[in-house]
Amino acid sequence: MFPRPIAKARPAVRVAYKASLPVALLVWLLPLVAVALTSIRGAGDLARGNYWGWPGEFDLVQNYRAVFVTSPIGLFILNSFRITVPVVAASVALACMAGYALAVYRFRANSWLFFLFVGGNFVPFQILMVPVRDLTLRLGLYDTTLGLILFHSAFQTGFCTLFMRNFISSLPHELIEAARVEGVGEWSIFLRVVMPLMRPAIAALSVLIFTFVWNDYFWALVLIQGNHAMPVTAGLNALNGEWVSAWNLVSAGAIVAAMPPVAMFFLMQKHFIAGLTLGATKG
Template sequence: MFPTQIQKSSTGWQIGYNVLVPVALFIWLLPLIAIFMTSIRPETDITSGNVFGWPTDFLLIENYAQVFRETKALQYLINSFLVTVPTVILSVSLACLAGYALAIYKVPFFGKNLSIPLFMLFVAGNFVPFQILMVPVREFSENIGVYNTVWALILFHSAFQTGFCTLFMRNFIKALPFELIESARIEGVGEFKIFWHVVLPLVRPALAALAVLIFTFIWNDFFWATVLTNGDEAKPITAGMESLKGQYLTRYSLYSAAALMAAIPPVIMFFIAQKHFIAGLTLGATKG
């Protein structure tokens, strides 16, 4: 049984809803508001103990410009894009191909169908704690000569995210009517054209939802950015922000400004694909 719509509830419930929702929203946004207020206040406010009070001065342009002028935040942001965008393209592309194969084909092996075992292998990879892979992954990246480069992050993020992406895409493709593919085959259409012209247009919302999720995962990654990079030339913004911490003093206003700038691209990515993202998450939800 579904809950009653708020418009059909009693007057008391509607009043409570209208009061509690803004309060809950304010509490949820409170940390972001605090970070923003810290990013525009002078350093003297923080050193004097005025951390949560009203700023003595508003240095919005000065502090944010100082982040780019005195740090390598611009280079870190560029590195983040150089890592995230190719990883999303590579992971989603491989997942579409693998998901189509696992959803449509039967893989014969000595009279057995290996489609389900192969699919379970992709799923099992998502349950491996990535912390235990830290040492072998770093040593392997050094052996193949990609350590401390954006290629190290692209390769290993693509490898680790492809399993989740394949799980995602296989389930969506599996929910499509198989009669469409059979009809195309009867008409003599090749398998790649079926994949390109029939399947991909139908799962476009799922592609958008997956791209937003993977973009957010990769952009916000800190663990692998720290493990696989050791210099400013390859660090993304999440790991590069550590350089804003001094040995004896941390400039919290610049640190907060850099953190907010690092959070903007995933938010923009979500709002650009918001319509497709919501449709992708609900696609196939009523499939029996």
């Protein structure tokens, strides 16, 4: 193990290390601590110029209620869910099939298609912006959640396919061969033999895609105009512009907006990290 395990160090070093952890954590998360504190700060604090100190008055309930009552953030959050959940389902489903095809079958265009998905996944959004916006307009889906869902589903399919293909490749191929010998059809092999083994990969991908899509801001700007379909990232930015000095309310909004992906991360931590570090270990 590197660095040398701290358990083998002198007691003084050990104590110092353990003591340094919470301090480092506090410094590292200072921005978040500040937001959390500000979100429960009373308006009086801000008037007195107490922006960063310990709150003089606590208005937790009042601030969070104010955000929901005076702004459409409830609607924004709902919109974010209405966009994110279908995208996760669609892109993971598409990628399961495509990844399966690329991992199991040998055909001439195989690697080309694979690298098309990989490469497409890294292109800058801006090169897609004008045509995608135009297409969405022409489909009559501009300013609707469906327009955003279709784009995100398609785009995320690239990364998902890369992920799924690598995962299925690592499964024992004999399993599929055995099923074929038994006379099981190709579709049934996919559904009954391979799918059950893909559960961890599906879980990992789902949390990742949820976070990516939830946090998207650019496409919400490009494809959405009205509050009725706006996700919380773009909504929060608009609120920040409106409530210039009401830091406590914007903070409460930021906490609300950050909550779902954070909760997702904590619930599915193992899967999340496994998904993210895919390929970081294999040489």
